[in-house]
Amino acid sequence: INTVRQQESAPAYLGRVFGISFFATDLFAPIITIAFGYGVSELGEWTVFLLGAMMVVGMIAIKFISNRHAQHFN
Numbered sequence: 001i002n003t004v005r006q007q008e009s010a011p012a013y014l015g016r017v018f019g020i021s022f023f024a025t026d027l028f029a030p031i032i033t034i035a036f037g038y039g040v041s042e043l044g045e046w047t048v049f050l051l052g053a054m055m056v057v058g059m060i061a062i063k064f065i066s067n068r069h070a071q072h073f074n
Helices: 002-008 011-043 046-073
Strands: none
Touching: 002 046, 011 046
16 A cells, blocks of 8 residues: 555655555554454454455455546546
8 A cells, every 4th residue: 555655646745645644544543443352242253254345345446446547547
């Protein structure tokens, strides 16, 4: 993800992009850790299935967005 950010961001804004990215990561990490802590105890082995499904949906969304982005600039 950092490589894509670096390639797609204008050099003048690169520091700001990484700053916002790291801020968002640091902001949401404790919230996600607590949520998954409680979620794992409730969902048990379904947690692995849920995370896998979320990853597949995320990859499909990234591919769809990338294709639309490529068509828009070609």
